[in-house]
Amino acid sequence: MKAFFSLLFASLCFSAFSQSVGINTNAPDPSSLLELKDTTKGVLLPRLSSAQRQAIQNPAQGLLIYNTDIRCFEVFGGTFWNSFGCECGAQPGILSFSKDTACGGSALNMSTTGQNGLLQWQVSTDNYSWTDIPNASAATHTQTLPGQGPDQFYRLRAIDTSCGTAYSLSQLVVVVPLLNAPGPITGPSLVNQNQQGVAYSIAAVPGASSYTWTVPISATIASGQGSTSITVNFTTGSGAIAVTANDTCGSSLPQSITVSAGNPISCLAIKQANPNAISGSYTIDPDGPGGNAPVSVHCDMSTLNGGWTEAATFVNTGNIDLACSANNGWFDQAVDWTMANWSGSEIMVQLIDNNGIIIYSGAGTRTNNWTYNNLTSSGGSSSQYDHGSQHGSAIALNTGHRFSISGKNTDNGGWGGSWGNGYVLNVQTSPAYAMNMVVAAFQYNQPNVNCGTRSFNSYDPGHELMYSNTGGISTNNNAALTSGQKFFGRLRFYVR
Numbered sequence: 001m002k003a004f005f006s007l008l009f010a011s012l013c014f015s016a017f018s019q020s021v022g023i024n025t026n027a028p029d030p031s032s033l034l035e036l037k038d039t040t041k042g043v044l045l046p047r048l049s050s051a052q053r054q055a056i057q058n059p060a061q062g063l064l065i066y067n068t069d070i071r072c073f074e075v076f077g078g079t080f081w082n083s084f085g086c087e088c089g090a091q092p093g094i095l096s097f098s099k100d101t102a103c104g105g106s107a108l109n110m111s112t113t114g115q116n117g118l119l120q121w122q123v124s125t126d127n128y129s130w131t132d133i134p135n136a137s138a139a140t141h142t143q144t145l146p147g148q149g150p151d152q153f154y155r156l157r158a159i160d161t162s163c164g165t166a167y168s169l170s171q172l173v174v175v176v177p178l179l180n181a182p183g184p185i186t187g188p189s190l191v192n193q194n195q196q197g198v199a200y201s202i203a204a205v206p207g208a209s210s211y212t213w214t215v216p217i218s219a220t221i222a223s224g225q226g227s228t229s230i231t232v233n234f235t236t237g238s239g240a241i242a243v244t245a246n247d248t249c250g251s252s253l254p255q256s257i258t259v260s261a262g263n264p265i266s267c268l269a270i271k272q273a274n275p276n277a278i279s280g281s282y283t284i285d286p287d288g289p290g291g292n293a294p295v296s297v298h299c300d301m302s303t304l305n306g307g308w309t310e311a312a313t314f315v316n317t318g319n320i321d322l323a324c325s326a327n328n329g330w331f332d333q334a335v336d337w338t339m340a341n342w343s344g345s346e347i348m349v350q351l352i353d354n355n356g357i358i359i360y361s362g363a364g365t366r367t368n369n370w371t372y373n374n375l376t377s378s379g380g381s382s383s384q385y386d387h388g389s390q391h392g393s394a395i396a397l398n399t400g401h402r403f404s405i406s407g408k409n410t411d412n413g414g415w416g417g418s419w420g421n422g423y424v425l426n427v428q429t430s431p432a433y434a435m436n437m438v439v440a441a442f443q444y445n446q447p448n449v450n451c452g453t454r455s456f457n458s459y460d461p462g463h464e465l466m467y468s469n470t471g472g473i474s475t476n477n478n479a480a481l482t483s484g485q486k487f488f489g490r491l492r493f494y495v496r
Contacts, residue, residue, distance in 0.1 A: 020032055020033060020034070020035065021033065021034045021035070022034075022035045022036075022037070023035070023036045023037065024036065024037040024038055025037045045064055045065060045066050045073070046065050046066070047065070047066045047068050048065050048066070048067060048068065049067070049068055049069050050067060050069045050070065053065060053067060053074065053081065059076040060076065061076060061077065061078035062075065062076065063075070063076040064076075067083070070083060070086065070164060070165055070166060070167065071086055071164055071166075072084065072085060072086035072166060072167075073085040073086075079127060080127035080128065080153075080170060082169045082170070083166065083167050083168075083169065084169075086166040089116060089117065089160040089162065090116060090117035090118075090158040090159055090160035090164065090165055090166040091114065091115055091116040091117065091158055091166060092112060092115055092117075092119070092155075092156040092157065092158040092166055092167060092168035093112035093113050093114040093115030093116070093139075093156070093158070093168070094112060094113050094114050095110065095111070095112050095155075095156055095168050095169075095171060096110070096111055096112070096113075097109070097110045097154070097171050097173065098110070099173070100171070100172065100173055100174065101173070101174040101176065102145055102173060102174070102175065102176065103145070103175075103176050103178070103248075103249030103250065104145055104146055104147040104148055104149060104175050104176060104177045104178040104249065105144065105145060105146075105147040105178055105249075105250075106144075106145055106249070107142050107143070107144055107145075108142070108143045108144075108145055108154075108173060109140070109141075109142050110140070110141050110142075110143065110154060110156075110171075111139055111140040111141070112139050112140075112156055112168070113139075115139055115156070115158060116158060116160070117158035117159050117160045117166070118137070118158065118159040118160075118161070119137050119138065119139060119156060119157070119158055120132050120133075120136065120137050120156070120157045120159075121133045121136035121137070121141050121143075121154065121155075121156055121157075122154065122155050122156070122157055123143070123152055123153065123154055124152075124153040124154075124155075124170070125150050125151070125152065125153070126153075127153045127170055127172075130155070145173070145175050146175060147177065147178040148177045148178060149175040149176075149177045150175065151172060151173065151174050151175050152172075152173045152175060153170045153171065153172055153173075154170065154171050154173065155167055155168045155169065155170040155171065156168040176249055178249060178250070178252060179205055179206075179207055179208055179245040179246070179247055179249070179251075179252035180205055180206075180245070180252060181205075181244075181245070181252045181253040181254065181255050182202040182203070182205050182211070182243050182244070182245055182252065182254075182255040183202055183203050183205075183255065184202070184255065184257075185200055185201070185202055185241060185243065185255055185256070185257040186200065186201050186202070187199060187200030187201065187241070187257065187259075188259070189257060189258060189259050189260065190259070190260050190262055190289070191234050191259060191260070191261050191262070191273070192234070192261065192262070192263070192264035192269055192270060192273045193234065193235065193236045193261050193262065193263060193264065193270075193283075194234065194235055194236075194261075194270065194273065194274050194277065195233075195234045195261065195264075195270075195273030195274060196222070196233045196234070196273055196274045196275075196276075197222060197231045197232075197233065197273075198231060198232045198233075198234065198273075199229060199230070199231050199232075200213075200229065200230055200231075200232060200241055200257070201228055201229035201230075202228050202229075202243055202255065203228070204228050205245035205252065207245075207247055208245035208246060208247055208252075209246060209247050209248070210226045210227075210245075210246045211226060211227060211228060211243055211244065211245055211246065212225075212226070212243065212244050212246060212251065213225055213230050213241065213242070213243045214240075214241070214242045214243075215232055215239070215241050216237060216238065216239025216240065216241070216259065216261075217237075217239065218234065218235045218236055218237040218239070218261065219232050219233060219234045219235065219239070219241075219259075219261070220232070220233050234259075234261040235261065236261050237260075237261055238258065238259060238260035238261060239258070239259065240256045240257065240258050240259070241256060241257050241259055242254040242255065242256035242257075243255055243256075262285065262289060263283050263284055263285035263294045264282075264284050264285070265284060265285060265286050265287075265288060265342045266284055266286065266307075266309045266342050266343065267282060267284065267297070267299030267300070267301070267306075267307050267308055267309040267310075267496075268307035268308075268309065268342075268344075268496055269284075269342070270282055270284075270299060270301075270307070271299075271301055271305075271306045271307035272307070277299070277301045277306070278301055278302075279298075279299060279300050279301045279302055279306070280298070280299065280301075281296055281297070281298055281299075282296070282297060282298075282299045283295070283296050283297075284297055284309065286337065286340060286342060297309055297310045297311075298310040298313070298492065300348070300350070300492075300494060303348065303350075303358075303361055303363070304348075304363055304398075307496055308348055308494035308495070308496045309337065309343070309494060309495055309496065310492050310493070310494055311333055311334035311337040311338065311493055311494060311495045312330065312331050312333060312334035312491075312492075312493040313490060313491060313492045313493065314330065314441075314464075314465070314490070314491055315489065315490045315491075316462065316464050316465035316486070316487060316488055316489065316490075316491070317488070318461060318462040318486070318488060319461050320444045320445070320461045320464070321444075321461070321464055321465075322442070322443040322444065322464055323443070324443055324444070324445035324446070324447050324451035325447070325451075328408055328409075328422050328423070328443070328447035328448065329408070330423060330443065331405070331408070331423040331425070331493075332372060332408070334493050334495070335370050335371065335372055335375065335408075337495050338366070338370050338495050339369060339370055340495075343495045343496070344495075344496055345365050345366050345367075346363060346364070346365050346366075346495065346496040347363065347364060347365075347366060347395060347403070347493065347494065347495055347496075348361065348362065348363035348364075348493070348494040348495075348496070349361070349362050349363075349397070349403060349425070349427060349439060349491070349492075349493055349494075350362075350491070350492045350494070351439065351465075351467055351487055351489060351490070351491060351492075352489050352490045352492065353487075353488075353489040354488060354489050359467065359487075359489065360399075360427075360438070360439060360467060360469070361399075362397035362398060362399040362401055362403065362427060363397060363398050363494075364395040364396050364397040364398060364403060365395065366393070366395050367393055367395070368393040371407075372407060372408040372409070373407035373408055373409045373410075374407050375393075375404075375405045375406070375407055376391045376392075376393045376394045376395065376403070376404040376405055377390050377391045377392070377393070377404070377406060377407065378392065378393070381407070381409050381410050381411055381412075381448075382410070382411060382412050382413040382420075383412075383420075384406040384407060384410045384412075384420040385406070385410070385412045385415075385418045385419045385420030385421075385433075386419075386420075386433040386434075387404045387406075387419060387424075387426045387428060387431070387432075387433070387434075388428075388431030388432045388433055389431070389433070390420075391404040391406075391431075394431065397427070400429075401427050401428060401429055401438055401471075402427070402428050402430070402431060403425075403426070403427050404426050404428070405423060405424065405425045405426065406419070406420040406421075406422070406423065406424045407423070408422060408423055409422075409448060410422060410424075410448065411446075411448035411449055414449050416446065416449060416452055416453075416454060416455040417454055417455040417456055417475065418446075418454075419433075419434055419442075419475075421442075421446040421447065421448055421449060421454065422442065422443055422446065422447035422448055423442065423443075424440070424441075424442040425439070425440065425441040425442065425491075425493070426439070426440055427439035427440075428471065429470075429471035430471075432476075433476060434474060434475045434476040435473075435474035435475075435476040435479075436471045436474070437466070437468065437471060437472075437473035437474065438467065438468055438469065438470075438471045438473070439466070439467055439487075439491075440463075440465075440466045440473055441464065441465050441466075441491050442454075442464065443464065444461045444463070444464050456475050456480075456481055457475070457478055457479065457480035457481065458480040458481050458482065458483075459481055462483070462486040462488070463481050463485070463486055465486070465487045465488075465489075465491050466481070466485040466486060466487055467485065467487035468485055472485070473485050
């Protein structure tokens with residue numbers, strides 16, 4: 001015992017002053033810390049089961065053991081245990097992988113050579129808990145990497161039924177996650193037909209280098225393709241606007257919004273959507289989807305910057321074109337649309353001849369709210385015939401004229417020649433009773449006096465619509481209407 005401690009002390013002393021230690025050699029290799037020499041004995045490492053190995057607290061990097069369960073040496077690499085020198089005939093062989101960093105969702109090819117035994121590829125996310133990969137028992141296997149990660153560890157197990165199991169060293173494959181799908185698309189889901197320059201956008205997706213937008217076949221991308229925001233020009237129809245985020249790994253799942261190019265609520269909405277829109281017939285839906293059916297109207301897109309919606313119209317053919325009825329509603333829609341929430345306070349009166357030429361056009365702004373029975377006059381049913389003194393809310397037009405209209409229920413106490421029986425539209429050069437008229441429009445028969453004929457001198461159905469550029473229309477003092485005052489063409493009343 002004394003001799004043993006003397007030898008141990010000598011060894012410790014020797015190691016304290018030497019770069020290398022040798023056992024059974026006086027000249028250890030200078031590159032080694034310890035060199036053992038013997039021809040009859042070996043070094044016996046600690047022999048542990050897999051469970052005992054796992055119980056080691058905080059194993060040091062490089063710690064070496066012999067695993068009695070798998071009959072292999074194992075060394076701890078700092079993160080996981082690697083097996084080598086296995087006794088059993090089972091051999092996983094030499095593994096190769098097509099890549100060690102790959103995009104999520106891509107294919108990873110793995111294979112082995114020099115293998116022996118029954119093979120099974122395995123996968124792990126922590127290099128500790130392993131799962132057999134289904135249908136992966138051949139020497140080669142193609143694995144689809146998870147789209148969003150995490151990183152994957154792969155190894156190959158080989159089984160020799162006569163002696164045991166051997167495992168390869170594990171291989172780490174770094175998974176570059178696929179990009180997240182873009183967030184919600186900001187932009188309208190209901191647009192006007194032929195609306196131009198409608199903006200859609202998304203928040204930037206982290207890691208994305210570009211974006212790909214698609215639009216319905218009836219629409220085109222005017223600008224912004226490749227970025228987080230685009231502008232779209234629509235025609236008609238509906239469909240999805242979709243966007244994907246892109247990077248070197250490919251494209252994300254798409255984000256989309258369904259857009260319908262429906263009917264606009266007014267001509268002004270059309271003009272705002274498409275500043276290049278021209279005058280003509282358009283379909284509008286003033287109360288929006290689900291309400292009354294869309295209607296076709298004429299839109300003036302040029303006069304005073306355009307956007308005028310036709311609210312009332314008729315053509316004077318020389319016959320009775322505004323039939324008398326109990327409803328007397330030829331101007332009702334104009335009142336409704338004048339007061340609609342999509343309409344402003346502007347009105348315009350136009351006369352168009354049979355060649356489509358505008359003969360008269362006057363626009364102005366109303367100063368009061370309209371009802372069927374009180375428009376530019378606040379008087380009762382028998383007190384709106386004087387388009388001068390009884391129409392305190394007459395509208396000043398940009399032509400220098402004034403516009404007034406009596407209410408739907410007016411009857412002037414039954415007097416047959418009145419300018420205040422039903423809706424009577426009047427444009428005057430100056431306020432007066434029954435004179436100074438530039439434009440006059442009304443039903444030939446009196447709607448509120450048993451549909452009798454108005455008692456004007458030289459009066460016939462052609463006088464339902466009249467025009468005098470000098471303001472010469474008059475029935476004052478029993479003045480006769482003339483044939484030259486008849487206007488054979490169209491009256492249009494617009495709102496904006």
